[in-house]
């Protein structure tokens with residue numbers, strides 16, 4: 440992962456974008472699009488490997504950056520969507536939680552501050568009115584960006600230039616899924632020749648292996664064409680049985696020669 444040194448304007452832009460809620464949507468958690476912006480999504484029941492890899496890798500990185508605050512600052516959200524089925528989205532708290540108001544007995548969040556004699560005073564919207572009445576100056580108090588947000592902002596920026604959050608995670612998933620899909624296709628090809636024994640299957644698989652391996656990367660999302668596998672399987676199977684046949688024939692010929700010799 441390339442680390443991006445993002446300036447404040449860029450971070451602000453990313454924050455605003457992530458807090459812009461899609462229209463006509465229902466949210467199950469009132470932190471969404473209020474304190475927590477949306478970053479990376481994945482249509483969970485789809486078969487897009489890159490989307491899955493990026494989602495899981497981004498989630499791990501953002502949770503890692505958030506450390507002990509991960510539980511509050513990072514939401515691994517699932518929502519039902521009419522088009523995508525189930526949609527997973529990473530929501531990240533943009534700014535640190537505001538500190539409480541300094542006024543005694545007040546537990547509102549501080550949104551303003553002013554220079555005090557020894558230290559500054561921070562206060563809520565209600566207590567701001569008291570300073571207004573006295574005509575005293577104060578400044579807005581904006582909590583810093585969270586580490587989770589800084590990481591998420593870096594990830595979405597990097598994704599503009601390079602499609603993988605973690606390319607090795609992606610290629611691991613790709614080869615695992617290819618193997619599973621290939622197993623399924625081989626099972627199917629083997630079943631079509633139900634009279635073949637397990638030993639035949641092993642021998643045919645060994646022959647077919649190099650050609651089956653060539654199928655890797657030919658289709659998107661590690662899909663495997665059953666037709667291609669059946670074709671490769673058929674050729675390997677023919678070769679296997681013709682060799683067996685020759686062995687058998689040779690044995691017969693040798694046997695006859697022995698008989699003749701006797």
Ligand SMILES: [Zn+2]
Nearest residue numbers: 540545563566
């Ligand atoms: Zn207050």
